[in-house]
Every structure is written in structure tokens, then in C-alpha cells.
Amino acid sequence: MSTFDEYFNRLSHPDAAVRRLAILALAESGEVTLVPRLAEMLRDPDPEVRLETARALEEFEGAEVVDALLAALADADPSVKAEAAGALEGKADAASLPRFLEGLETSDAFVRSAILRAVTPLCSTTALTPALAALGDGDAMVRLAAIGVLGQLPGDSAVPPLMTATRDESHEVRRAAVDALAIRGIAIPDALADPEWQVRRDAAEAVGRTKDFDNAKALLAALDDGYWQVVQEAVRSLGRIGDVRAVPALGRLLLEHPESNVRKEAAAALGTLAPDTASVFLRQALDDPDADVRKLARRALENPAPKSRG
Structure with a gap:
């Protein structure tokens, strides 16, 4: 035997x-x-x-x-x-893809979402139509998986449905759509007003990643967000965009915001935006109770960056 x-x-x-x-x-x-x-x-x-x-x-x-x-x-x-x-x-591969997609006919939402996740790495346009249909699924888990598929597809055919998904009733789906569009270099400024703070944070990051000067106004409004994580990302993005109009607001955050992570980001952003104009804020920040804030303020004063736009 x-x-x-x-x-x-x-x-x-x-x-x-x-x-x-x-x-x-x-x-x-x-x-x-x-x-x-x-x-x-x-x-x-x-x-x-x-x-x-x-x-x-x-x-x-x-x-x-x-x-x-x-x-x-x-x-x-x-x-x-x-x-x-x-x-x-x-x-999943090209040969097995049809068998995977057949499984989407099931009434089990878990199975539908699992199948969509499994075919996502293929980046196959064959999955476009099923993924678009899944965006209308009654289960948020399935819609989230559909965003994953659409986010990986080449070309621009997935962009309109992804933009529509930024208004989905599920904050997880909205967030995934914002992130998928950001990877394509597309920011959704309206998402900075989303009721879920994690969506707003990701939207702020996306705006900064695209470096679209026209969207800086939306970021300025986000500096008053009630969640410091959103404020921090908006500050970082303003530094990336290079809008000197943000200097007074960033200076206020540097000196007054209770969260040290926000103050650190503000010091770094001011150093890249307009260190000369912002020097009055940076000098006061040398007395900040946080050592990292003081270090970044000192660095900005000693090594001023080139002047930004605005």
C-alpha cells in the first residue's frame, strides 16, 4: 500500500x-x-x-x-x-473568467462580492459590464467589490460610474470610489463635504495628489473640518498645490490647533509655500510645546523653499 x-x-x-x-x-x-x-x-x-x-x-x-x-x-x-x-x-485567469462571472447570478451577496474580488486583478474589460451591473446591487459589500473591479480597468470607461459612486449611500463605497478616481489622477472636491470624515480625508488627499490649483478653495474650507485627520490632509495638500492664499489660515492652525499632527503639517506646508511671508507664524512656533513642531518651524526658517503660486 x-x-x-x-x-x-x-x-x-x-x-x-x-x-x-x-x-x-x-x-x-x-x-x-x-x-x-x-x-x-x-x-x-x-x-x-x-x-x-x-x-x-x-x-x-x-x-x-x-x-x-x-x-x-x-x-x-x-x-x-x-x-x-x-x-x-x-x-482567476482569462480561461476561467466566464465561470467566475456566471457565479454572479447567485442570490448570495457574499458570493457575488467574493467573485468580483477574485476577478479584480485580471484588469479585464470583460468584467466591465458585470461590474457596472453590480454597482446597482442592493448590498453595499457587492458594490464595494465592483468599485475594486472598475478601479483596475484600463481606459476611461469606468470613470463616469466611479464618479456616480462617490454619491453612494454607503460611505465605504463612496470612499472606495474617491480612492479609485484618485489613482487615475481625478479628484472630487465635492467629496470634501461628505458626511463621513474618512471620505473627506481621502478626498483632501486626492486633491493634493492632482495638484489642481483650481481646487485649492475647497481645501481652504476643509481647514475648518471638525476632524483633525481631515484638516491634516487638507494642509498637506495645500502645501503640495502651492497656494500662498492659504498662508494666513495655515498660520492660524500652526499657532492654535490643539492637535500636534496638524501643527506639524502646517509648519511643513508654510515652509514650502511662502517662508518669508509666513515667518511671523514660524517664529512663534519655535515655542510650541511639541518638539517636532519646533523642529519643522526652525527648518522652514533656516531653509526657505522657492516661492509658490498664488
Whole structure:
């Protein structure tokens, strides 16, 4: 009897722990001919055995593995479903893409989102239409996964739906859409007024990343945001854009804002915007209680940057 035969026999053992150990041993062999027998274990009555099987199949490639894991997404046990979803990531290719997309017809939102996440790395325009349809899904988790697909697609066809998604009812979807557009060099200034602070913070970062001078006014308004994280990002972006109109507001933040991270960012921004004009603020900041703020203010005074726009 071969070693494999011995482990095959253990797959039928009445003790689930023995079956799990047999699955581990077979998976460690790396022998692809074992995949069919391993896949059968996804129908085991014990959820821990099915979980171990999904984990084991992640180490193998091929159509049979994909089909088995896609089927496991419908498992009654949430942990098995989650393991199968994770195992599928990175396994989609051009040949298997149609099989993945067929799974979007399910009524299970978890499965729909898992499939979209799995096909995202392909950056395939074949997924455009299904992803657009998924943006209208009633489950925010699915819409979020659709944003992931659209964000990776080449060309500009995904831009209009991504812009629409910045107004989604889910703040997580709105945030993902803002971030996906930022990667393309597109900022959404209106998102600086979003009711969720994390969306506003990401929108402020996106404006700075594009260095669009016309959007500086929106950033100036964001300096009064109630969340210091948003203010910090708006300050950093104003420094990147180089709008000297921000100097008085940044000076006020440098001297008055209670959060040291904001004051540090303000000192750095003032040093790049207009150190001469801002020197009155920077000199006062030399007495700041935070050592990093004092250090940045001193650096800005000693090493003035070239004059910015404004």
C-alpha cells in the first residue's frame, strides 16, 4: 500500500480530526493528481474538514480547483465560505473568467462580492459590464467589490460610474470610489463635504495628489473640518498645490490647533509655500510645546523653499 493509499483510507475515518490530518498530509505532497479526491472532501459533513480542504486547495492550480472552490462559496458554514473566497483570490485567469462571472447570478451577496474580488486583478474589460451591473446591487459589500473591479480597468470607461459612486449611500463605497478616481489622477472636491470624515480625508488627499490649483478653495474650507485627520490632509495638500492664499489660515492652525499632527503639517506646508511671508507664524512656533513642531518651524526658517503660486 502506498503512502497516498494510506491517507486516502483515512479520509473516510469516522474521526473528523483524522480526516483533517489526512487532508493536510495530502496537500503537503503537492501532487496535482490528488486534487479530485481532495475536492470531494468539500462535501464532508464536518465543517472543520471542509475548511481544511478549502485551505488545502489554495495550494493547487487548475480548472478543477477553481470549480471546487466556486462551489464551496455556497457552503452553509460562514468560515468555509470565507476560506474558499480567500483561496480563489489570484486564481482567476482569462480561461476561467466566464465561470467566475456566471457565479454572479447567485442570490448570495457574499458570493457575488467574493467573485468580483477574485476577478479584480485580471484588469479585464470583460468584467466591465458585470461590474457596472453590480454597482446597482442592493448590498453595499457587492458594490464595494465592483468599485475594486472598475478601479483596475484600463481606459476611461469606468470613470463616469466611479464618479456616480462617490454619491453612494454607503460611505465605504463612496470612499472606495474617491480612492479609485484618485489613482487615475481625478479628484472630487465635492467629496470634501461628505458626511463621513474618512471620505473627506481621502478626498483632501486626492486633491493634493492632482495638484489642481483650481481646487485649492475647497481645501481652504476643509481647514475648518471638525476632524483633525481631515484638516491634516487638507494642509498637506495645500502645501503640495502651492497656494500662498492659504498662508494666513495655515498660520492660524500652526499657532492654535490643539492637535500636534496638524501643527506639524502646517509648519511643513508654510515652509514650502511662502517662508518669508509666513515667518511671523514660524517664529512663534519655535515655542510650541511639541518638539517636532519646533523642529519643522526652525527648518522652514533656516531653509526657505522657492516661492509658490498664488
